[in-house]
Amino acid sequence: MGFDIDFALSTLPTILSAIGMTLLVAAVSCVGAAAIGFGFEITRRSGGVMGYAVRFLIDFIRATPVLVWLYCLYFILPFYGIRLSALAVGIIGLSLYFSGYLSEVFKAGIDAIPRGQAEAARALGLGRLDMTVFVIAPQMLRNIAAPMGNYFVSILKATPYLAVLAVPEMLGRAFDIASETYRYAEPLTVAGLIFLGLALIISQAIKRLEGRLLRPMRR
Amino acid sequence: MPQTAKTPAVHAVQIGALNKWYGTFHVLRDVSLTVPNGSRIVVCGPSGSGKSTLIRCLNGLEAYQQGTVTLGATRLGENARETTLARRQTGMVFQNFNLFPHLTVLSNCTLALRRVLGMARHEAESLARHHLEKVRIPEQANKYPAQLSGGQQQRVAIARALCMNPRLMLFDEPTSALDPEMIKEVLDVMTGLANEGMTMICVTHEMGFAREVADQVVFMDQGSIVEQASPSTFFTTPGHPRARSFLNTLLH
């Protein structure tokens, strides 16, 4: 199986035609996963029955593969009258799945904030909401930028799973070409390189963001 | 400034038979203390004797199980709204400064003014600058805490607390994380405050400061106040043997 560069280049337009879908799914899922994960973590912190329920849910999510989740949401929910579009299932599935992981990131990020910060805020008379928004959240963001970036890359790398839902994303396009031409090396390499490039861009962006966020906190 | 409308109390703080447990561990045992308006109390005692716990009870950072804490005319915990108002009039300065590292010095000072008191930005900033001047670092207003020395950070923390116009200031070992030179600059600011008549309760082992500034020295051991006296009495003729041995180690 030799590698034909011309052929590889010729696959580029087809594969790139799906980059919009891949990015859309990844971006929305990142936001969704972060939002749900933060909600999970806040709920867990408040303790009580809900706290335990959320804790179990997070462990459940961690203990099961994302693919199976997508199958369940896509093929099983309709039997119970819930019919979501493939795109919606993909985004909800990835968001839910990664929210479990991100909530752990948020947990670590919040735990790393010295207790004195919350105490200082309370001593100044700040309410719970103000404290969360103006004192805890900004510092948490600084603590978690790097691990959160890693998960954003993971979410990107998980978009090919949406092929099982017939969502036309990049790796699926590459496999389309492969199964039509029976040449695997070229389309897969092209898709792999695009994914790698996107992943590098994301992690660089996160690094910069982290640098900017951290600047005031360093000497 | 919001203010309780009741008759101005003579005592800034009254602590009555305060008891607190951590699980089964009895941290505060029947602590009673009266702090008249304008007085300066220094609290000292061995590590673990409950000094921090006591002053944290005064502004609601710790809950307690028995006893009463009265700030001005407000009994803490009786009425939620009044409790909040009373607490707001208590400023607290911590050993580790606890400045918000992601905010500039100025924003550290204005945050509560704007979010709690709802002041306009302009007004809040000019008030903050006024207090920064008072602690002698107006020029640092736009820096971040990490860019300041420890002494400067602690002075910002004091300014931040002062911005809320407190009637009582609590200090928990404000100089024990500082280098010797910086200790002096912070103590100077505190002495200035005391001279202006601020009521303050200060946990510290700076005995020079206690001697110079305090009206009363309170010595705690194992959760109880075992001695309370004027500095001159306390330093020359401590009554309790525990206080005596403590003073000994302190002055080696």
Place this chain on the structure above:
Amino acid sequence: MPQTAKTPAVHAVQIGALNKWYGTFHVLRDVSLTVPNGSRIVVCGPSGSGKSTLIRCLNGLEAYQQGTVTLGATRLGENARETTLARRQTGMVFQNFNLFPHLTVLSNCTLALRRVLGMARHEAESLARHHLEKVRIPEQANKYPAQLSGGQQQRVAIARALCMNPRLMLFDEPTSALDPEMIKEVLDVMTGLANEGMTMICVTHEMGFAREVADQVVFMDQGSIVEQASPSTFFTTPGHPRARSFLNTLLH
């Protein structure tokens, strides 16, 4: 104990025109200092003046760009083997203790004995217990560092260093992370060491200790030694204005 076979040097440490830069920042400027065997040097000076850097250069924790450091008869860096041997004869005690948290007190003390000197377990342990007794905590041998108070931890750190039978002890602000009561217990141990004739260089701001124990007080500022005198001279008539103002702030 391995020992350099050369003629025993009169001076434990000789520092000659030491210069060190961090990037473009000149941390140590032409520092020269002679420490005779058995003498006790206290180094003080404002924060950032290079005290830690200086004593870290003495046991090879920091590299330097110019100048010489001679420990006993060995010039550091000339011969790798001799440098290692000379370093082994230097004990160091840190501000934050730096005990190994995953090892018991006893193992903290025996680790280097066994791995560096190749002692048998039994022998190492009995030596370690001997030194733990000397710092007055033989009963803590089987605890982990986290189970001890700060003062106890620092005493373990001293015992750990003593186990290697050093000819020179370096202390970098050994009491500045401690509560007042614990400061005394650590200083007592150090005074005991000094009385036994141990050569020591100690960065500290405990002026009581300096007065009582030191032969010489060295005052550093901005990377240079600006004053070096006996404690009685230093405390009564400091020559350099910077030293004077420093002493002032220290004794407020």
Place this chain on the structure above:
Amino acid sequence: MSMLDIWLGILQGFRVTALVTLYGLIFAIPFGLVFGVAQYLTTGPARLVVTAIIEFWRSSAVIILLFVFYYALPVVGLMFSAMTVSAMVLGLNIGGYASQAVRAGLQSLDRGQKEAGQALGLSRPTILLLIELPQALVTMSPTFINQIIQLVKATSLVSLVTLTDMTFRAKEISQIEYDPVPIYLSLLLAYFVVCYPIALLGRLVESRVGPAREISGGL
């Protein structure tokens, strides 16, 4: 087929899932340790090389690596068994993540630990082995346990190289019984039964040694 039959059928793939996981660990653990330590100790060009090797295993798409190692390498004369390829690719992928945990654990240790060792005259290898690694491994152990879960879940890809794991069993069963609800729910349950105890173990260890540093580890 009853739900129980389906479930038992899926569990027939458990042996492969477990074997790939165990053999995978044989690759992952040494790789994570050696390369994590190497990245921590090296500087300059050597570090670049170490980092490149880690990144290759960590960032490449596992599915493409499986494909290449099983189907492309024999063409150039390298023939590994399916089990070897699976264990190696999945193991080294997880090992790449684990190496980052090891490095982070070593880096987050107080510098004073190393200095205290040096001041006592201990050699660099002794310091690493007896002082730094034991502490780093303890703080990193929750992360390692989470990585094992990731490894178990990643075994769902090995059907690509002709191994019959739990996911593939589910697909086989759906050849007989085209009824997605019980099959996918059973599969979800099967992974849950395998991974949840590991997740609980992770929680237990975490509560002993403090929170895990989150390093995203694939799916």
Place this chain on the structure above:
Amino acid sequence: ETTKERVLREGKIVIGIHNRAPWGSRDEATGQATGWHPDLLRAAFAELGVKDLDIRVTEFGALIPGLLAGRFDAVASGLAITPERCLQVAFGAPDLKVPDAAIVLAGNPKQVHGFADIVGNSEIVMGAGRGSVSVKNATAAGVPEDRMLLFPDIESNVSALRAGRVDVAVLSSPTVIGLLSGEKAKGLERATPFVTTDEQANYAAVAFRTGDEDLRALYDERLAALKTDGTVAAIMARYGFGTPEAVPDSVTAQKLCDGSAATSGAGK
């Protein structure tokens, strides 16, 4: 030693399948290979003493790479002869004609009887296998892309049909026959008729490695014999295949490879 010599010596041939009834799958009960192509191969080689069919189960997309990598000696899993694939592998003689067929919910609620019906009713969503010839045929017939959902495997197609995500799944006729045999597809039925043209059909065959032409020749020889003695017809009957699936004599592997007969993809 050539592959042929080794196969004959060991009495064992390693085949790759992608576990798809009726093409080639592992029997749940016995663990043996079963299905159209394994049965053909077994019959073809049995008299030569090759009794052992050693199966490797993998994904469809890995069948040809696995063959090329020497992971198996033949692909016996319903691979269709296409000019592109002929560049990679050596196909045996075509053994089954593969027209498109469709499955729908019982009663065929949307009355689908050909691509024209799908094109004509904008409410119908069609499912098919990603990269399969059915997709090409549907596209050629004018089914718009936004009403076609492409799934990676048959299960997904069936699950989507049951879940109401598609109204019809267009698959190869043998697949549909295999799918509907027995109890496993309750509530589903084949859309009859489902009109297709001859150009849309393609032809399945066993694939060998290029370079193993001697093995292929041996197989072709045996297959011809099996056709003559009626064994092929018997196996076809076993799987419910009939005249629509019979290969006309005029169609040969050579012609299909040259692109002079129909095009692309059978199991897919």
